[in-house]
Amino acid sequence: MSQSAQLLHEPWPDRPRETEGYVFAMWIFLATEVLFFGALMAFYAVNRWAHPAAVKQAAAHSDFWFGTINTAILLTSSLTIATADRALEHGLPRLARVALWLTLAFGLAFLLTKGFEYRKDLEDHLWPGPNFALVAIGARPFWGFYWIATAVHAVHVTIGLGLIVRLIILSHRRMLRPRQASMTVTTLYWHFVDVVWVVLYALLYLVGRA
Amino acid sequence: MTRRELKSVLLVPVATWAGLCLALAATAAYAFLPHAPVKPVVALVIAAFKVILIAAFFMRLDRASALVRITAAVGFLWLSFLFIFTFADFMMRSAGA
Numbered sequence: 028m029s030q031s032a033q034l035l036h037e038p039w040p041d042r043p044r045e046t047e048g049y050v051f052a053m054w055i056f057l058a059t060e061v062l063f064f065g066a067l068m069a070f071y072a073v074n075r076w077a078h079p080a081a082v083k084q085a086a087a088h089s090d091f092w093f094g095t096i097n098t099a100i101l102l103t104s105s106l107t108i109a110t111a112d113r114a115l116e117h118g119l120p121r122l123a124r125v126a127l128w129l130t131l132a133f134g135l136a137f138l139l140t141k142g143f144e145y146r147k148d149l150e151d152h153l154w155p156g157p158n159f160a161l162v163a164i165g166a167r168p169f170w171g172f173y174w175i176a177t178a179v180h181a182v183h184v185t186i187g188l189g190l191i192v193r194l195i196i197l198s199h200r201r202m203l204r205p206r207q208a209s210m211t212v213t214t215l216y217w218h219f220v221d222v223v224w225v226v227l228y229a230l231l232y233l234v235g236r237a
Numbered sequence: 238m239t240r241r242e243l244k245s246v247l248l249v250p251v252a253t254w255a256g257l258c259l260a261l262a263a264t265a266a267y268a269f270l271p272h273a274p275v276k277p278v279v280a281l282v283i284a285a286f287k288v289i290l291i292a293a294f295f296m297r298l299d300r301a302s303a304l305v306r307i308t309a310a311v312g313f314l315w316l317s318f319l320f321i322f323t324f325a326d327f328m329m330r331s332a333g334a
Contacts, residue, residue, distance in 0.1 A: 047302060047304070047305070050301070050305055051304055051305055051308060054305055054308040054309050054312075055308055057309070057312060058308060058309070058311055058312030058315070059312075060312075061312035061313060061315075061316050062312070062315055062316060062319065065316040065319050065320075066319065069319055069320055069323045072320065072323075072324070073323065073324075073327055076324075076327070091265075095261070095265055098261055099258065099261060102254060102257045102258065102261065103254065105254070105257075105291060105295050106250050106251065106253070106254035106295075109250040109253070109294075109295045110246060110247065110250050113245050113246045113249075113250065114246050116245075117238075117242045117245060117246055119238070119242070119246065122246070214295075214296075215296055218291055218292075218295045218296045219296075221291055221295075222288050222291055222292070225284050225287045225288055225291070226284050226288070228284070229264065229280040229281055229283070229284040233264060233265070233268040233276070233280045234268075234276075234277070234280075236268040236269050237268070237269045237270060237271045237273075
């Protein structure tokens with residue numbers, strides 16, 4: 028049995044059909060994720076429509092620099108994982124491994140920065156509980172959205188990091204092959220995490236400046 | 238590494254990343270411009286541009302089959318239904334009040 032045939036899973040007759048199958052399945056999963064985050068963003072949109080001035084004032088309290096640095100970190104992590112995927116496809120496993128390690132480092136840096144930002148937010152009483160710093164109607168829903176959306180996103184990042192660690196282990200065991208399902212699916216997932224953050228950045232960090 | 242490999246493995250991802258960084262700088266700068274018009278629209282349009290760059294070149298929709306492209310588009314189509322029906326309901330309630 029050839030190496031290529033050994034990598035095939037039931038019920039696929041050949042590699043192109045198998046690849047098409049898991050990429051298709053992953054995009055269906057990502058479509059459900061679009062709706063999951065979309066529902067949260069619909070809540071944000073309604074609140075912003077109803078209380079535009081309060082949302083602008085509330086958003087001005089988010090930390091622009093933490094958000095911008097984290098956006099740059101996540102965009103760069105997308106570059107490194109895209110490089111890993113393409114390097115593996117072209118039979119460059121060493122480059123792929125280095126790029127995966129870099130992606131892991133950027134992902135951890137994102138979570139660390141987010142942790143510092145959360146600490147600052149809590150010190151500024153921006154948790155919409157009893158000691159919430161803002162009084163305008165619309166400020167609490169904004170910050171409620173901020174905590175829920177960024178926490179759920181951080182959970183997604185953490186899951187993505189787990190998948191990347193798995194890929195690194197497979198790579199060190201020389202078990203990663205070009206266009207392998209694990210690599211392609213993890214890459215798509217990680218880029219989607221980036222897509223969600225790009226939209227959250229516009230909604231949370233760019234409102235109420237100047 | 239051949240020229241073709243270099244282009245696929247490094248040049249395309251780096252060019253996409255550079256485009257994303259420029260868009261990030263543009264959207265951040267515009268947000269701070271005093272009295273700049275339609276800031277929310279500009280921020281969302283640039284975010285959409287970044288999403289398209291990521292989807293096309295990082296997520297490889299530029300080379301995906303029609304089936305995969307349609308599946309990706311359907312997610313956003315249903316998202317548009319979610320927003321249309323949400324705001325149709327919300328704005329009708331406001332009109333009734």
